[in-house]
Structures are given as structure tokens and as C-alpha cells.
Amino acid sequence: MLISVENLTKVYKTYQRGSSFKETVKSLLVRKPLYVHALKGISFGIAAGELVGFLGPNGAGKSTTLKILTGILYPSSGAVDVMGYTPWRDRKKYVAKIGAVFGQKSQLLWDIPPIDAFYLNKAIYAIPDRVFKRTMENMVELLDLKDVIRKPTRQLSLGERMKCEFIMAMLHQPEIVFLDEPTIGLDVIAKDKIREFILEMNKKGVTFILTTHDLSDIEHLARRVIVVNHGEIVFDDSIATLRRHWGEKKIIAVSTVHPLPDLTLPGITVTKRISDYQAELELDLAVYELNKFIALVNKASTIRDLSVQEPQIEEAIKVLYKK
Amino acid sequence: MRNNIRIYLVGAKTALASRMAYRADFFMSMLIMLLVEMAAPLITIMIYQNGATFPGWTMYEALLIQGVFLLGKGIAAPFFFGIVWNTIERVQNGTFDLLMIKPKSVLFMAIVTGFDAEDLGKLIGGTTLFTLALSRLPMPGLGEWLQFLLLFLLTLAVLFGYGLILAGLGIVWIGNFRVYQIFESITNFGLYPAAIFSKPLQTVITLVIPVAILGSVPATVLLGRPSAGTIGAVGVGLLFLLFSLGFWRWMLKKYTSVGG
Amino acid sequence: MGKRVTVGQKIGQWMRVLKATAFSTYKEWVAYRSQMAVTIFVGPVFFLTQIFIWRAVYAARTTLNGLTLEQMLTYYGIVAVIGYLTFDSADWDLQWLIRNGSFLTYMLRPVSYCFLAFAQKIGHRLLALWVELIPVYLLFIYLFKIDLVPAQPGWAILSLGLSFILVYLTNYCIGITAFWFTKTEGLRRAFLTLRDLSAGMLIPLTFFPKGMQKVLFYLPFQFITYVPTRVFIGHYELAGISLSIPQVVGLQFAATLVMFAVAQLLWYFGIKRFTGVGA
Numbered sequence: 050m051l052i053s054v055e056n057l058t059k060v061y062k063t064y065q066r067g068s069s070f071k072e073t074v075k076s077l078l079v080r081k082p083l084y085v086h087a088l089k090g091i092s093f094g095i096a097a098g099e100l101v102g103f104l105g106p107n108g109a110g111k112s113t114t115l116k117i118l119t120g121i122l123y124p125s126s127g128a129v130d131v132m133g134y135t136p137w138r139d140r141k142k143y144v145a146k147i148g149a150v151f152g153q154k155s156q157l158l159w160d161i162p163p164i165d166a167f168y169l170n171k172a173i174y175a176i177p178d179r180v181f182k183r184t185m186e187n188m189v190e191l192l193d194l195k196d197v198i199r200k201p202t203r204q205l206s207l208g209e210r211m212k213c214e215f216i217m218a219m220l221h222q223p224e225i226v227f228l229d230e231p232t233i234g235l236d237v238i239a240k241d242k243i244r245e246f247i248l249e250m251n252k253k254g255v256t257f258i259l260t261t262h263d264l265s266d267i268e269h270l271a272r273r274v275i276v277v278n279h280g281e282i283v284f285d286d287s288i289a290t291l292r293r294h295w296g297e298k299k300i301i302a303v304s305t306v307h308p309l310p311d312l313t314l315p316g317i318t319v320t321k322r323i324s325d326y327q328a329e330l331e332l333d334l335a336v337y338e339l340n341k342f343i344a345l346v347n348k349a350s351t352i353r354d355l356s357v358q359e360p361q362i363e364e365a366i367k368v369l370y371k372k
Numbered sequence: 373m374r375n376n377i378r379i380y381l382v383g384a385k386t387a388l389a390s391r392m393a394y395r396a397d398f399f400m401s402m403l404i405m406l407l408v409e410m411a412a413p414l415i416t417i418m419i420y421q422n423g424a425t426f427p428g429w430t431m432y433e434a435l436l437i438q439g440v441f442l443l444g445k446g447i448a449a450p451f452f453f454g455i456v457w458n459t460i461e462r463v464q465n466g467t468f469d470l471l472m473i474k475p476k477s478v479l480f481m482a483i484v485t486g487f488d489a490e491d492l493g494k495l496i497g498g499t500t501l502f503t504l505a506l507s508r509l510p511m512p513g514l515g516e517w518l519q520f521l522l523l524f525l526l527t528l529a530v531l532f533g534y535g536l537i538l539a540g541l542g543i544v545w546i547g548n549f550r551v552y553q554i555f556e557s558i559t560n561f562g563l564y565p566a567a568i569f570s571k572p573l574q575t576v577i578t579l580v581i582p583v584a585i586l587g588s589v590p591a592t593v594l595l596g597r598p599s600a601g602t603i604g605a606v607g608v609g610l611l612f613l614l615f616s617l618g619f620w621r622w623m624l625k626k627y628t629s630v631g632g
Numbered sequence: 633m634g635k636r637v638t639v640g641q642k643i644g645q646w647m648r649v650l651k652a653t654a655f656s657t658y659k660e661w662v663a664y665r666s667q668m669a670v671t672i673f674v675g676p677v678f679f680l681t682q683i684f685i686w687r688a689v690y691a692a693r694t695t696l697n698g699l700t701l702e703q704m705l706t707y708y709g710i711v712a713v714i715g716y717l718t719f720d721s722a723d724w725d726l727q728w729l730i731r732n733g734s735f736l737t738y739m740l741r742p743v744s745y746c747f748l749a750f751a752q753k754i755g756h757r758l759l760a761l762w763v764e765l766i767p768v769y770l771l772f773i774y775l776f777k778i779d780l781v782p783a784q785p786g787w788a789i790l791s792l793g794l795s796f797i798l799v800y801l802t803n804y805c806i807g808i809t810a811f812w813f814t815k816t817e818g819l820r821r822a823f824l825t826l827r828d829l830s831a832g833m834l835i836p837l838t839f840f841p842k843g844m845q846k847v848l849f850y851l852p853f854q855f856i857t858y859v860p861t862r863v864f865i866g867h868y869e870l871a872g873i874s875l876s877i878p879q880v881v882g883l884q885f886a887a888t889l890v891m892f893a894v895a896q897l898l899w900y901f902g903i904k905r906f907t908g909v910g911a
Contacts, residue, residue, distance in 0.1 A: 061630060116469070119469075119472075119473055120472065120473070121469050121472045121473065121628065122628055122629070123628050123629060137628065140472070141475050141476065141477070142475070144472075144473050144474060144475050145475035147473070149473050151469070151470070153466070154465075154466055154467045154469065154470055155467075156470055158386060158390050159390070160389075160390045160391075160393035160394075161386065161389045161390050161393065165386055165389060166386070168382060168386075169379075169382050169383060169386050171382075172375075172378055172379040172382040172383075173379055173474050173475070173476060173481075173484075174475065175375055201393065394814065394815040396818070397813075397815040397816065397817055397818040397819070398818070399818070400818030400819055400822055401817055401818035401821065402818075403818075403822070404818060404821045404822045404825055407822075407825055408821070408825055411829075411834050414829075414834065414835075415685075415834060415835050418835055418839040418840070419689055419839075421839075421841070422696060422697055422839055423696075424689045424690075424692075424693065424696050425689070425692070426685075426688050426689065427688060427691050427692060490818075545666070545667075547664075547667075548666075548667045548670070550667050550670040550674075551670075553670060553674045554670060554673065554674060556674075557673070557674040557677040557678045557681075558677060560677070560678060560681045561681055561684075563681075564681070564684070564685060568684055568685065568687075568688035569684045570684070573684070
């Protein structure tokens with residue numbers, strides 16, 4: 050295992066403070082401590098070359114996990130081993146081998162071109178000239194950036210800036226790259242390009258760990274999903290399994306020549322009855338097989354049109370978040 | 373070490389380039405940095421122009437103390453005192469984390485990314501005042517210069533210590549740029565001959581909080597009449613530096629346990 | 633034909649906006665009160681230096697420039713109090729809004745920005761009243777034994793009120809320059825430094841060379857700090873000119889009107905540029 054995490058917990062201590070005059074004066078004397086259990090003992094392992102997505106609602110413990118894995122935060126208890134290092138203990142040596150992109154924290158410098166920021170990283174990571182040049186040119190090509198890296202950052206579009214963030218984070222050729230909401234606020238084309246880039250680099254052997262709220266990131270990128278909620282792992286498996294987690298269901302839209310039959314049957318949930326001739330419904334295949342359903346409707350009402358769709362991944366996620 | 377110097381230079385170059393993006397504003401800011409620091413010398417000159425004095429001190433002697441003080445600040449401000457605003461700003465907007473994912477010490481990264489180009493104006497101001505005052509005074513001998521240089525090194529070390537404490541405060545006291553005012557109010561005493569203060573206050577600013585070391589102590593050596601308690605001030609200065617390093621590490625530890 | 637609104641109704645409406653804005657600013661800043669409270673330490677410490685400097689200077693004399701040691705310290709005490717009372721960040725706020733584009737949201741409101749920002753200042757200073765001003769005022773009186781009771785309270789309050797408005801108007805004008813310049817930090821600080829110097833914040837204006845005093849007399853800046861301080865003490869003098877308190881407050885009032893006109897004019901051209909060039 051490249052990364053192994055065992056029984057990781059994190060408890061924050063904060064203080065309550067009020068805003069009224071009375072509470073203000075009171076808070077000077079006695080402060081009420083408040084304990085927040087951000088992580089309640091999570092364990093997982095990630096192998097080299099994997100592309101893993103972390104999902105979870107706000108405050109679930111995703112970013113705490115990411116901060117611990119990048120050596121920014123130390124846990125309350127538990128063990129982490131990444132490439133033989135304990136991130137928060139061997140921080141300096143460890144972070145030389147990882148990269149990180151934070152969607153909302155820019156490493157670029159606003160008033161000068163990205164390439165100047167790259168040079169700063171070149172010095173910090175002591176990257177040899179030739180390696181620097183080759184790596185940069187390679188990534189500039191992959192990301193379709195060309196002259197963009199020589200324009201002041203403030204003149205770049207959000208998508209161009211995010212692409213430059215990736216270069217910034219990967220110039221020193223890290224083995225593992227952590228991505229925190231890397232596509233936030235981007236347009237579809239920029240998203241696609243960045244996803245393509247991630248997949249390409251992953252093919253070359255870079256391990257990616259990403260957190261996101263954008264489910265299409267997960268669908269396009271991750272083969273494996275870890276869902277965190279209330280500081281615990283509630284799901285850790287492939288995307289296909291995640292879909293099935295919701296049940297083996299299909300979304301069906303049907304319209305008919307004659308009025309629809311009574312559909313209040315076990316395994317069928319009508320979600321929208323548009324008219325007597327048209328409806329949308331969920332079909333639980335474990336209870337009611339698809340061919341039987343089609344036969345039933347066709348016999349009773351003669352099908353004019355019918356579409357069968359995979360359930361949206363959102364539905365599966367909602368179920369997990371509500372737990 | 374050589375590698376670190378290279379990183380620092382690249383950092384300084386980048387900061388300068390950033391600031392030069394708005395050239396006119398940069399030069400204006402630099403000029404202002406110079407002018408703002410001249411408040412105390414201006415008051416001093418006006419006091420003497422109006423026929424009054426700090427008893428026992430000529431105007432240029434008093435200005436030399438302020439020259440030393442401002443020279444120290446002039447070196448500190450652009451080259452390393454930027455850790456203060458850099459830390460406060462980064463902790464506030466969350467980019468302090470970015471310093472922690474670099475394979476260098478957080479303090480070093482805070483210095484590198486905190487280079488403050490416009491504060492070079494303070495350096496120009498300090499150098500000018502120092503040279504101007506010195507040119508109107510008898511030239512110190514070699515021995516005095518040597519003693520002065522040693523003490524002035526300590527001045528810089530103490531200023532670094534203040535920077536560490538303020539930056540450390542910035543980690544726990546989110547977004548509070550007023551820590552600068554705390555620093556300025558305390559060190560303000562260092563702008564004047566220590567002898568004008570009451571005895572207890574003199575002891576406090578020489579042997580408890582290292583303030584006299586920022587101006588009075590090195591300047592009086594250069595004037596050939598060392599202040600009382602110079603040796604003690606050196607000891608206090610060194611202890612202060614140790615304490616501030618410890619304080620910074622302690623605050624950093626707090627950050628890594630809470631994560632900002 | 634629109635509905636006719638009486639002057640009374642209009643003023644009532646304005647007062648409601650003022651009250652609501654001031655109150656929400658107050659609440660917003662309560663969270664930062666510990667930062668504001670830094671003043672309770674910083675103010676007296678700075679003042680302590682003043683005490684020692686001037687004690688040393690007065691060691692060999694009883695008056696300097698017509699001021700006794702007590703009067704000199706009173707001068708600095710009042711200057712500090714005026715600072716806490718009249719401070720605002722109207723310049724910084726407006727520049728920030730213009731630069732990041734959120735100024736547009738103010739353009740969409742039916743109340744002028746000038747008025748809203750002034751209401752914000754009132755809210756902010758109301759908080760400062762009990763966090764900064766009153767504690768430091770009490771420390772000055774009881775710890776440093778400075779006489780901080782105005783000679784003629786009525787005139788002093790009037791003069792302080794005008795200073796409150798003047799500081800706002802000058803800061804507001806500096807903020808407006810952001811309509812023309814992308815980065816105005818340097819300009820802003822330059823102006824503020826010169827203003828504070830010409831307002832007598834660092835040293836009483838009578839310490840300046842005679843020629844400069846004449847110039848300072850005709851500049852509007854003396855009305856910000858120097859004049860209210862002198863009104864507080866009950867005796868005005870600059871560039872060899874002595875004026876009675878009602879006279880000088882009258883002049884201060886005129887200066888405030890002029891400043892208001894300047895601000896309106898600058899605003900008119902600024903907005904023209906803003907809407908003409910686009911955000």
C-alpha cells in the first residue's frame with residue numbers, strides 16, 4: 050500500500066462566544082469549551098497508481114483527512130503511513146514527494162505571470178534546469194496553455210489559472226497529488242481538459258486523491274469512491290457499486306396509445322404522472338423484471354415510446370449522506 | 373544554505389516584480405514609507421528649532437539614536453519583518469497551508485514569501501538619517517565601530533524576535549493587523565535617549581523588554597558614551613530571541629493541531 | 633405625477649436607513665471587538681512616551697511656544713481622543729468596493745453611497761465609544777491626571793461633530809480616486825500622512841516655521857484635529873492669528889460645507905467615469 054491510514058481520529062476544541070454585551074463580558078471570565086469530533090476513527094488503504102475520490106457533505110471530515118494526509122494537521126490519534134513517512138512528523142522530507150492543488154487557495158501570484166511563480170517553485174524544490182524545462186513544456190502542451198503562462202495571472206481566465214495551478218503543483222514530479230475541489234467554478238470545456246490531464250498523468254503512474262462536490266468529477270475520474278459522513282467512512286468501493294448501492298433500479302419514462310393501467314404494484318414507484326397516457330417511474334429490478342414490466346404496459350395500453358435510464362448517482366449519494 | 377539563499381533571492385525578485393506591476397504606486401508607497409518613519413525625527417527637530425532640548429543631548433545626538441533605530445527597522449522591514457503581515461494574511465485567508473506543503477521550514481517560507489519591496493523606502497530613510505546625523509558628529513574610532521556593529525547585529529536579531537512574536541500572535545489572533553501597533557507603541561521608547569525616562573522605566577526597556585537595544589544602546593556606543601546596562605541589554609536581547617523562537621514554534625504547533 | 637412626499641417624511645425615511653445601517657455595522661464589528669480593544673493598551677503606552685519626552689523638554693523651562701507642560705500633554709490627550717472619535721476607513725472601504733466590483737450593488741440601492749457609508753461610520757464609532765474611547769478617556773483622567781474637560785462644552789461638542797464629518801468627507805474623497813487609478817494605496821497613504829501632519833496630529837501646528845504656519849492656516853486640514861483641540865482647550869492661535877471660539881467654529885463649519893461640495897463634485901465625475909468605462 051502506498052498510503053495506509055488506520056483508526057484516524059481528530060477532535061477540535063473550540064470555545065463558545067456570544068455577541069451581546071452581557072455575553073461578551075461573561076466570555077472574558079468563563080469560556081465554555083466545545084469538542085468537535087471531526088474524524089471518528091477512519092481507516093483505508095490506497096495503492097500506487099490509484100485515482101480515488103473523496104465525497105461527503107460540508108463538514109463531513111473530508112478536508113480534515115486531506116490536511117492530515119498533506120502534513121498540515123496532526124491527528125488526535127491513529128496512524129498514517131504514506132511512502133514510509135508519517136506526514137506531520139516527517140513533513141519537510143515528505144512534502145517534497147507530494148503535490149497539492151487547492152481549488153480555492155491559489156499558489157500563483159496575482160500580478161505576475163505564472164511562469165515566475167513556477168521559477169519560485171523550481172528554486173524551492175531544487176529542480177534541475179533540464180528537468181524543469183522538460184516537465185513544464187510537457188504539461189503546458191498537455192493542458193493547451195502555450196503563451197498563457199507568460200501573461201500576468203490577473204489577466205487569465207479561471208480555467209487557465211486552474212491549469213497553471215496544476216503545473217505549479219506538479220513541477221517537481223510528485224508521486225502523489227492531492228486535489229481539493231479542483232474544478233470548482235470552471236466551465237465545461239476547462240473541466241474536460243483538466244480531467245483529461247489528470248487521467249493522462251494517472252496513466253503515467255501518478256496517484257491522485259481528490260475531494261469534490263462535483264459528482265461528475267467522480268464519475269469521470271475516480272474508479273474508487275470513499276464517502277465520508279459525520280467523521281466516518283460510510284462507503285468505500287467502485288462507482289458501479291455505488292450506483293448499485295441505491296438498489297438495482299432503472300428510471301423509466303413511458304407514453305402509451307391507450308390509458309395506462311394501474312401501476313401501484315410492488316417494485317414500481319411512479320414519480321411523475323404527466324397524463325393518463327404518460328408517466329415517469331422507478332423500477333426496482335430485484336422485485337419487478339424489466340421485460341415483465343414492458344410486457345405488462347404494452348399489453349394493457351400499447352407502448353408508443355419508452356426510455357430506460359440509469360439512476361443518477363446523486364440519488365445514491367443522498368441516501369448515504371442522510372445516514 | 374546556498375540553496376536557501378537562492379530561494380530567498382528568487383522570492384525577493386518575485387515580490388519586487390509583483391510590486392512593479394503598478395510602478396507609480398510602488399514608488400509613491402516607497403516614498404511614503406520613508407516619510408512616515410520620519411515623524412519622530414521631525415518632532416525632535418521642531419523641538420530643537422523652538423529652542424528646547426532633551427537635556428544633555430544635542431540635536432544630532434538625538435537624531436543619531438533615531439537614525440540607528442530607523443536603520444534597524446529599515447533593514448528588518450523589507451527583508452524579514454514581512455513574516456508578520458504575511459502570516460496574518462495567510463492564516464486569515466487560508467493560504468498559510470500552502471507554506472506547509474513546501475519542503476522547507478514554515479518560518480523560512482514565511483520569510484521568502486513575505487519580502488516587502490516597498491519597505492525599501494524605510495531602508496533609504498534610515499540610512500539617510502543615520503548618515504546625516506553621523507556626519508554632524510565627531511567620527512567614531514574603529515573600536516567604537518566594531519562594538520556598534522556587534523550591538524547592531526543584536527538589534528536586528530531582536531527585531532527578528534519581535535517579528536516572530538507578532539507573527540505567532542497572528543496565528544491565534546485571526547486577522548488582527550493591530551499587533552503592529554502593539555509593537556510600535558512598545559518600541560516607541562527606543563526612539564529617544566533612554567536617559568530621559570524615569571529610572572524604573574529605563575530598567576524595564578533595557579533589562580526586561582529589549583527596547584533600548586533598538587536605538588539607544590548601539591547609538592550611545594557610537595557616540596563614545598555607552599548606556600548603563602549595555603552588557604545586561606545584550607543578555608536580555610539574546611534571551612528574547614530564544615524566547616521568541618520558542619513562542620513561534622508553540623504557535624505553529626497550535627496551528628497544526630487546529631488547522632486554522 | 634409621482635406621489636408627493638413631505639420633507640418630514642423624507643427625513644424620517646433617512647433616519648430609519650441611518651439607524652438600520654449603523655446598527656448592522658455595529659453588530660458586524662462586535663466580533664472584532666478584541667482587535668479594537670488593543671487601543672486600551674496602545675493608546676496609554678504611546679501617551680506615556682509623550683509624557684516623558686515633554687517632561688524632559690520642559691525640565692529647563694515652564695513654557696514652550698506659549699504652552700505649559702500641562703497644556704502640551706492635554707493637547708496630545710485631546711488629539712488621541714479626537715482620533716478615536718473620528719476615525720474611519722471610508723477611503724479604504726470605497727476603494728475595495730470599486731476594485732473588486734461589488735460597488736455595483738451599491739449603485740442599485742435607492743440611497744446614496746455617501747450616506748450609507750456615513751451611517752456605517754456612525755455604527756462603527758458607536759462600538760469604539762465603549763471599547764476604545766471611554767476606557768482610554770478614563771485612563772487619561774485618572775492614571776495620567778490629564779484635564780480632559782472642555783473649556784466650553786457646547787462649542788467643543790459642535791467642533792468635534794464637525795471634525796467627525798470632515799474626516800469622513802476627506803477619506804471619502806480619497807476613496808473616490810479609485811475610479812481613476814487601479815491601485816491607489818500609495819496615494820492614499822501619502823495623502824493621509826500629509827493630512828495628519830497638517831492637522832496637528834504629531835505636534836501642535838504652532839511648532840512649524842512661521843511661513844509654513846501661514847500656509848497651514850489656509851489649508852482645510854487644521855479643522856480636522858488642530859481646531860477642535862484648540863476649541864477644547866478654549867483658546868485658538870495659529871500663524872500669529874488669534875480667533876475667538878465662535879469665530880473659529882464658524883470657519884470650521886464653512887470648511888465642512890466646502891469639503892462636502894468638493895466631495896459631491898468628485899463623486900459626479902467619478903460616477904460618470906465608472907458608468908462610462910464600465911466595471
